[in-house]
Amino acid sequence: MMSVEYRMLFLEHIWLIPLLPAFGATLMFFFGRKLQKATVSAVCVGTIMLAFLLACGAVLQYTAWSSQPSHFHRPYQTVLYTWLGSDTGNLTYRLHDGSTAPFQADAGFLLDPLSSIWLLFVTGVGMLIHIYSMGYMAHEGGYYRFFGYLNLFMFSMLTLILANNYVLMFVGWEGVGLCSYLLIGFYFHRKSASDAANKAFIVNRIGDAGFLLGMFFIAWYFGSLRYTDVTRLAHGGHFAIGDPIITAATLLLFVGACGKSAQLPLYIWLPDAMEGPTPVSALIHAATMVTAGVYMVARSNALFVLAPKSMLVVAIVGALTAIFAASIGLVQNDIKRVLAYSTVSQLGYMFLALGVGAFAAGVFHVFTHAFFKALLFLGAGSVIHAMSGEQDMRNMGDLRKRIPVTYWTMLIATLAITGIPPFAGFVSKDEILWQTWTSEHGAYRVLWFVGYATALMTAFYMFRLVYLTFRGRPRMSHEVEHHIHESPTSMTAPLVVLAICSLFAGWLGWPHSLGGSDRFAQFLEPVFAREAQVFTEEGKAAQLAAGAKEEEHTSPTEYLLMFLSVAAAGVGFYMAGRAYGKAAKGYTEPIAVAAPPVYNTLLNKYYVDEGYDYAFTGRRKSGDVRLGVLGAGEASSWLDTNVIDGAVNGAGRITRLTATLSSWWDKWIIDGIGVNGPAIFARMLSYPARLFAWGLVQWYALVMTAGLVGFVFYYVYR
Amino acid sequence: MDAMLHISTSHYLVLGAALFLLGVIGVLTRRNVVIVLMSIELILNAVNLNLVAFSRLWGGLHGQVFSIFVITDAAAEAAVGLGILIAFFRNKETINVDEVNLLKW
Numbered sequence: 001m002m003s004v005e006y007r008m009l010f011l012e013h014i015w016l017i018p019l020l021p022a023f024g025a026t027l028m029f030f031f032g033r034k035l036q037k038a039t040v041s042a043v044c045v046g047t048i049m050l051a052f053l054l055a056c057g058a059v060l061q062y063t064a065w066s067s068q069p070s071h072f073h074r075p076y077q078t079v080l081y082t083w084l085g086s087d088t089g090n091l092t093y094r095l096h097d098g099s100t101a102p103f104q105a106d107a108g109f110l111l112d113p114l115s116s117i118w119l120l121f122v123t124g125v126g127m128l129i130h131i132y133s134m135g136y137m138a139h140e141g142g143y144y145r146f147f148g149y150l151n152l153f154m155f156s157m158l159t160l161i162l163a164n165n166y167v168l169m170f171v172g173w174e175g176v177g178l179c180s181y182l183l184i185g186f187y188f189h190r191k192s193a194s195d196a197a198n199k200a201f202i203v204n205r206i207g208d209a210g211f212l213l214g215m216f217f218i219a220w221y222f223g224s225l226r227y228t229d230v231t232r233l234a235h236g237g238h239f240a241i242g243d244p245i246i247t248a249a250t251l252l253l254f255v256g257a258c259g260k261s262a263q264l265p266l267y268i269w270l271p272d273a274m275e276g277p278t279p280v281s282a283l284i285h286a287a288t289m290v291t292a293g294v295y296m297v298a299r300s301n302a303l304f305v306l307a308p309k310s311m312l313v314v315a316i317v318g319a320l321t322a323i324f325a326a327s328i329g330l331v332q333n334d335i336k337r338v339l340a341y342s343t344v345s346q347l348g349y350m351f352l353a354l355g356v357g358a359f360a361a362g363v364f365h366v367f368t369h370a371f372f373k374a375l376l377f378l379g380a381g382s383v384i385h386a387m388s389g390e391q392d393m394r395n396m397g398d399l400r401k402r403i404p405v406t407y408w409t410m411l412i413a414t415l416a417i418t419g420i421p422p423f424a425g426f427v428s429k430d431e432i433l434w435q436t437w438t439s440e441h442g443a444y445r446v447l448w449f450v451g452y453a454t455a456l457m458t459a460f461y462m463f464r465l466v467y468l469t470f471r472g473r474p475r476m477s478h479e480v481e482h483h484i485h486e487s488p489t490s491m492t493a494p495l496v497v498l499a500i501c502s503l504f505a506g507w508l509g510w511p512h513s514l515g516g517s518d519r520f521a522q523f524l525e526p527v528f529a530r531e532a533q534v535f536t537e538e539g540k541a542a543q544l545a546a547g548a549k550e551e552e553h554t555s556p557t558e559y560l561l562m563f564l565s566v567a568a569a570g571v572g573f574y575m576a577g578r579a580y581g582k583a584a585k586g587y588t589e590p591i592a593v594a595a596p597p598v599y600n601t602l603l604n605k606y607y608v609d610e611g612y613d614y615a616f617t618g619r620r621k622s623g624d625v626r627l628g629v630l631g632a633g634e635a636s637s638w639l640d641t642n643v644i645d646g647a648v649n650g651a652g653r654i655t656r657l658t659a660t661l662s663s664w665w666d667k668w669i670i671d672g673i674g675v676n677g678p679a680i681f682a683r684m685l686s687y688p689a690r691l692f693a694w695g696l697v698q699w700y701a702l703v704m705t706a707g708l709v710g711f712v713f714y715y716v717y718r
Numbered sequence: 719m720d721a722m723l724h725i726s727t728s729h730y731l732v733l734g735a736a737l738f739l740l741g742v743i744g745v746l747t748r749r750n751v752v753i754v755l756m757s758i759e760l761i762l763n764a765v766n767l768n769l770v771a772f773s774r775l776w777g778g779l780h781g782q783v784f785s786i787f788v789i790t791d792a793a794a795e796a797a798v799g800l801g802i803l804i805a806f807f808r809n810k811e812t813i814n815v816d817e818v819n820l821l822k823w
Contacts, residue, residue, distance in 0.1 A: 702746050
């Protein structure tokens with residue numbers, strides 16, 4: 001018994017994992033300014049390392065715990081206290097069917113395979129990026145501020161992941177949004193950076209409204225916001241497939257996911273978010289935060305399978321985002337923007353997978369993507385570091401020999417994202433495409449084709465990036481060329497570790513058809529497996545997740561698709577090589593030569609920002625960053641100045657008037673009659689008495705003597 | 719010699735009254751505080767003379783003892799008075815009694 005309790009120590013103290021970075025952030029907030037850089041790094045990187053170790057311990061203990069027959073495949077849940085509402089059950093609200101439910105949200109933590117995966121890669125990749133930041137930010141001002149924000153972000157992200165209910169998840173959700181805002185605007189003295197931060201925050205707010213409404217629907221329909229309760233009820237067979245309320249709730253949740261995970265039409269903030277420091281782009285806007293939407297949808301999988309229409313929307317939005325962003329990425333010249341559009345596109349893949357019911361495949365792509373995309377961004381940061389801050393690929397070229405570690409690690413990441421076996425991206429992307437092909441008896445094959453075209457584009461723009469940056473002819477100025485140097489070890493070491501992960505992470509989910517056992521999907525089975533059951537019960541056995549299993553024996557098609565996607569990667573590689581392999585100064589873009597209008601449209605990102613400006617903001621624009629939906633137009637501005645500010649000013653005027661009256665009353669009535677009145681009265685009464693005291697001591701003595709003489713005469717001669 | 723033997727009590731009383739009168743006039747008329755204090759000493763000594771004279775007349779010792787008390791008291795009074803005088807001089811650079819007028823209304 002003792003040994004069992006001892007072994008559960010990490011699981012029981014799982015709340016320590018988010019608390020550690022919170023501690024670091026608090027310390028930075030209060031004392032950071034006075035601390036040495038070395039102390040700041042020790043505290044902030046130390047907390048994340050410790051959190052990573054605790055996370056590893058917790059996940060190991062969870063796998064042991066959940067394999068015991070008494071709680072086989074159950075999520076581990078621990079509630080610290082009731083955070084919102086009442087735990088007495090006295091505070092209730094009315095549900096859709098007239099019954100009541102307690103209004104309550106826990107500060108509780110839940111660990112199951114799904115959150116385990118997020119927990120591991122968030123703390124792991126987070127730790128590597130913290131280490132990298134020590135080198136990258138070494139010469140920047142606001143070092144403690146940067147690490148304080150990063151730690152605050154880790155706290156919020158871990159809260160988001162480990163929460164056991166939607167409300168606490170929403171706290172983390174808003175927390176990561178805030179940290180994203182703070183870190184995009186880290187160089188706040190640059191107008192474009194603060195505009196980009198505003199844009200990210202405001203666009204996310206739209207998504208958050210959807211998430212909140214979805215949450216209200218769930219609370220109103222299910223009477224609880226705990227994942228375990230909602231999942232149990234959804235699996236209980238009380239609800240018909242296609243239930244309109246559940247469809248509405250899931251669609252609203254997906255709006256939230258669109259905001260956070262940068263899907264159409266709310267993706268516009270992510271490319272501008274590249275104004276932040278590069279480690280931030282790697283951590284928040286590539287590896288972790290932007291996958292929160294995927295996490296939320298995967299977490300609500302029990303609801304989504306009850307709403308096939310929502311699933312269809314998710315799949316279509318995902319596929320469209322994937323190809324839309326990839327096509328913009330084809331022509332961008334800023335190295336970080338290419339990667340930003342690539343991130344949007346890969347997130348689209350993940351939603352495509354979720355939408356066709358291949359939840360495990362989507363999560364798997366999140367997992368592998370975290371490694372190779374973090375690596376790409378950190379590599380880009382290393383390139384920018386070497387190029388003295390230059391981000392435009394037109395001014396790079398031939399960096400291969402000068403920064404070899406960065407080159408080789410970025411090449412590995414590129415091979416991974418383009419889906420060349422045996423790198424990680426091949427396994428996960430191929431799984432998504434295969435599941436898309438097979439689901440619904442092939443009804444989604446159009447989406448498969450979109451995904452396939454995206455894969456081709458991905459290969460092209462990624463190899464274009466590699467060729468323009470590391471090969472071809474050097475196109476930078478002599479001064480910059482002179483300063484090119486490989487980054488310090490604290491930056492290259494994380495690159496190497498991530499490169500190793502990008503190579504091997506895919507092997508966790510190596511498919512059956514290639515002799516693997518897809519252990520990743522097996523690990524996730526307790527979370528997603530029951531979807532297949534639901535559909536079996538409803539007599540639609542062939543649907544969604546089950547569909548893949550049914551057609552598993554049609555291997556020839558699978559091999560053919562695999563070959564096709566590798567071929568696509570090869571074609572992309574070949575085309576990029578032909579176009580940019582020998583790019584010298586003043587090279588030409590092949591698309592610009594072939595079809596200038598298409599090139600301009602892509603270069604201007606389909607004029608989406610301009611469209612939004614026109615539709616929502618009265619064409620407001622400042623600097624390079626368009627404000628997007630900021631301000632929501634003249635009407636909102638008018639409302640703000642006249643109604644909101646008017647109310648504020650009116651309140652101010654009323655206060656001032658009352659204060660004037662009060663002041664008058666105090667001055668004349670209280671002070672005048674109450675306090676000074678008696679004093680004046682006393683002064684008047686005392687006037688005759690005062691006449692006797694005129695201040696000459698000898699006169700007093702004379703009067704006294706006269707009085708004495710007077711008395712003597714009186715008593716002697718009476 | 720003979721005349722001295724016939725110094726009667728009334729002689730003392732007349733001398734005492736004269737001293738007292740001189741003292742009172744000094745207190746009432748002089749502006750210099752030092753002189754005023756000296757005049758007060760005159761008054762006290764006039765009283766002492768009376769006490770001693772009556773003690774001699776009635777043969778009791780109380781009057782003589784009491785006069786010693788008065789001398790002691792006069793010494794103390796002079797010390798305190800001069801102390802006040804110095805403090806006053808430090809503030810006003812004068813010892814004129816008619817400039818001691820801060821306590822009037």
